[in-house]
Amino acid sequence: MPSFSQEINVDLNSNEDGALKTEGKDCKSEDSRFTPADRGANSAPEGLSAEQRIAFALRDFRGASSILSEGTPSPSTAGPPLPYIDEHHEDATQSDEEQVQCRDTEEVLNNAACRLRRWRAASRKLRRPRIIDNLCGGDDKEGGNKSCSGGHTDLADRLRSLAAAGNVSASAGELLSLAPPPPAATAPPSPGCLLSPTLADQSSAEYFGSSPECCADSGGLETAGAPVPPPGPRYKLATEGTLRVCCFQHTRTVVVKILAAKFLRRWETHVLCLHEDHIVSKTPSGLLEQPLSYSCMQEVYCISRWDSARKYCLRIVMPHGSLLLQANDVYTRDQWYHSIVWRKNIIRYRNFLTKSVRREVVLKELKNMVDFVMTTPLQDESVTRAPLQILTDLLSEEKDSPDWESWAENVTSAAAPLLAERCATGELCALLARLCRRRPRAAPLPALAPPVRRVLTRNVDFARAPNARQLVRDYISALSAHNSGSALVRRFVEVTHGGRRASCPHPRAAPNLAAVALAAIDEHYRGAPTPHVCDDAEDEVLCFADILEHMCEYEDWLLVVGAVLQPVPLCSGALGCPRVAQRLGRVLSALAHDSRCGAHSCVAPCRAARPSPPSWLRAAAPSDPLLALPSQDLCQLWGDMLGSLLQCCCKRKSFLQSMAKQLPDFVLVALNEHPAALEALCLMLEWEVASGEQTQLEIIAALQGTELGQKCYKDLCERQQNLQRLQAEGGPRRLALPVRATDADVEALLKAGALGNLECLSLAFTSVTSACAHHLIKLPSLRYLNLWATKFGDSGVQLIAEHLPRLQVLNLCETPISDKGIEALSGLSNLQRLNLNSTKLSAEAFEVLRQRLPQLQEYDIRYTEAW
Structure with missing residues (x-):
């Protein structure tokens, strides 16, 4: 043992070879005296050597109850505090008793430094100098020297012993066994480095709205953040693998020494299987003759490699020894x-x-389990299923007790991070829905928001998951039950969409949300007595009609709402409720005023004159409405829907023929001076859709009943006179327009004179579009039409197919038509020659066209899909 007059200098910065730099034992230290400056009671004195600073930090190691850090050593509780080294007192004379005490103090510090030197030397034998430097050294910002921050090589063993003695909290003891190993890029650390860092905080559950009723008491929900897994690789849960096994029965300190040896004997190779309760070997013999139960494991951690063979091992500490898995x-x-x-x-x-x-202990342990599940790097189905099953069992207990709701609120709030990251099972969805249903105003809405959004964004088939749909429905009902329920429902739709962005990133969210809303409305009014009588129970279902209205505020979701509303998916009881009909009217108005065909075409009949299920044009018909709206509102809504169809994709003879049975509706809306109904009545007369003299007289009377109608009828008469002059005998039989011709040129040409004899018209390589089709259909004798390399589209082809049945030759080469317009050509029964070269023709559409055109003799389909 070195005496108090000897000095041991320890260099904390090891050299490249890993050698320990020390001065000779016989080297005597120089006496140094100094006047202490102002310092705290726990600060290290100045003027000490590196070894003495380390020893000073370790002066309470034998009796301390916590790990010491540089500059703030904890005073020992086992005895009186030790004096500072070389401290200069005002009294120059010291008693013999004080001198002996000073010697004893210096000897204790030197002994501690000697132990530190032995630990460092042993660590270099184990090839982990960097780990010891990280544990025992730190950068001094002022002097740039290395100094001790802990002084213990096996920091984990030290913490474990303190935790066993009751000086460290249980959570710190858990971190020792639950901490992840280091990344594969660096050498595996010793057990002393298995402390996991503090869990990072992140946003917990997103809350919809700012209602004070919902924010007042969240049942212990921590909104500051949720734990996240550490960075690094992700793993699948191991079930079977081949590992080498070594077992020895020694204490912990002896095991550390054994690991420093170069060889370990009696390694056995086993195929291990991880079962639910224990680990077994497929060849139960030798060291693993009996199953290894998880409940008997005291600790599990990684150990560093101890020789050049790079053996990566796990150490499982058992009551009577340890087991190594390599x-x-x-x-x-x-x-x-x-x-x-x-x-x-x-x-x-x-x-x-x-x-x-x-219960308070269960909630605390539940939070620990949630933190453990959220921070594990395992990614497997069982990793998701097991904690959710435990949560389901907790909620299933005492379901019939009177305080189950409050218990379920606390459990749900504690498990909020888990519910935000894992898909809830059907049984768990049923329990959460029960909580929302029984106590809607007290339900932990922030904790339930993530699983509801996950159901909406990831569920594919509600028929297989009825409990998931019920959870969404009851959650929305709980939102609307608050005083600011309408604002919360609107906020819920906005967050589900993803904010005010252009499009929703989840394609399943809109269909699922619309399906939940429609199912709730239809279920409430199914079998309701007629005529409808409003009651207070309707307040619970009106929020779902509001959801459909809020969804129409987003352009991408408007198409989805129109698709699910075609045909009418609601029963007559729902349509007969004035409050529901008012909200549906706003939805239909949004669809009617949208310029996209996918939106406004949803109000038209799916098939011609199909009575059941009806279309929205039939449900909102002013003559016999199913939608309970005032007459004036119905006429305006019906006219808006009709106007959008006529201005875009339904200004066709076939559409008006399908709507001929609703002529009274046209007349009622026309008497309200709606331009769309007046235009439709004029087209019926012009295209001879209305058959019978009595019907035509009714239409003329409706047109002349209003001032705007009289003007429309006057314009119709003028068009008819021009049509008679155009179709009069005379004029050329063949006509070709120049390359620079446009739609206006075609209109001016047809107004110039009689073209009743025109049979062949060539518009090839001109700039005409589908807009000129309304003028081309006025040529009764047209047999040949050349539209090569024009901008003639599907809508123009559909008009030609309906109004020019005598057409025999048609050239649509290099035009932007698609299958929609090509299928309409099946109405040209006299067509003999057809050119579809370089178009978007598909093989299926061409086969259908050939079957419907028996007189087709020549066709050109080169450079198409059907070629």
Whole structure:
């Protein structure tokens, strides 16, 4: 043992060869005296050597109850505090007793420094100098020298012993066994480095709206942040693998020395299987003759490699010894480490949470389990299923007790991060829906928001998941039950869409949300007595009609709403409710005023004159409405829907023929001076859709009944006179327009004189579009039409197919037509020659066209899909 007059200098910066730099033992230290400056009671004195600073930091190591850090050493509780080294007192004379005490103090510090030197030397033998430097050294900002921050090589063993003695909290003891191993790029650390960092905070559950009723008491929900898994690789839960096994029965300190040896004997190779409760070998013999139960494992952690063979091992501490599992690579070792820790802790959490009686203890342990599940790097189906099953069991207990609702609120709030990241099972969805249904105003809405959004964005088929749909429905009802329910519902739709962005990133969100809303409305009014009588129970279902209205505020969702509303999916009882009809009227108005065909065409009949299920043009018909709206509102809505169809894609003879049975509706809306109805009546007369003299007289009387109608009828008469002059005998039989011709040129040409004899018209390579089709259909004798390399589209082809049945030759080469317009050509029964070269013709559309055109003799389909 070195005396107090000897000095041991320890260089904390090891050289490249890993050698320890020390001065000779016989080297005497120079006496140094100084006047102490102002310092705190726990600060290290100035003027000490590196070794003495380390020893000073370790002066309370034998009796301390916590790990010491540089500059703030904790005073020992086992005895009186030790004096500072070389401290200069005002009294120059010291008693013999004080001199002996000073010697004893210096000897204790030197002994501590000697122990530190031995630890560092042993660590270099184990090839982990960097780890010891990280534990025992730190950068001094002022002097740039290395100084001690802990002084203990095996920091984890020190913490474990303190935790066993009751000086460290249980959560710190958990971190020792639950901490992840290091990345594969660096050398695996010793057990002393298995402390996990503090969990990062992130946004917990997004809350919809700012209602004070919902924010007042969230049942202990922590909105500051949720734990996240550490960075690094992700693993699948290990179930079977080949590992080498070594077992020895020694204490912990002896095991550390054994690991420093170059060889370990009696390694056995086993195919291990991880079951729910234990680890077994497929060849039960030798060291693993009996199953290894998870409940018997005291600790599981990784150990560093101790020789050049790079053996990556796990150490499982048992009551009577230790078991080493050696893997071939670091990834396999880490996978088995996390898998064993997962099995071990899940069993512990399951047993504790299902058998404990005190609810406050269960909630605390539930939060620990949520943190453990959220921070594990395992990604597997069972990793998701096991904690959710434990949560389901907790909520299933005492379902019939009077205080189940408050207990369910606390459990749901504690498990909010887990519900935000994992898909809830059907049974769990049923329990959460029950909570929302029984106590809507007290339900933990922030905790339930993530699972509801997950159901909406990821569920594919509600027929297979009825409990998930019920959860969404009851959650929306709970939102609307608050005083600011309408604002919360609007906010819920906005967050589900993803904010005010252009499009929703989740394609399943809109269909699922619309399906939930329509199902709730239809279920409430199914079988309701007629005529309808409003009651207070309707307040619970009006929020779903509001959801359909709010969804129409987003352009991408408007198309989805129109698709699910075609044909009318609601029963007559829902349509007969004035409050529901008012909201549906706003939805239909949004669809009617949208310029996209996919939106406004949803109000038209799916098939011609199909009575059941009806279209919205039939449901909102002013003559016999199913939608309970005032007469004036119905006429305006019906006219808006009709006007959008006529201005875009339904200004066709076939559409007006399909709507001929609703002529009274046209007349009623026309008497309200709606321009769309007046235009439709004029087209019926012009295209001879209205058959019979009595019907035509009714239409003329309706047109002349209003001032605007008289003007429309006057314009119709003028067009008819021009049509008679155009179709009069005379004029050329063949006509070709120049390349620079446009739609206006075609209109001016047809107004110039009689073209009743025109049979062949060539508009090839001109700039005409589908807009000129309304003028081309006025040529009764047209047999040949050349539209090569024009901008003639599907709508123009559909008009030609309906009004020029005598057409025999048609050239649509290099035009932007598609299958929609090509299928309309099946109405040209006299067509003999057809050119579809370089168009968007598909093979299926061409086969249908050939079957419907028996007289087609020549066709050109080169450079198409049907070629």
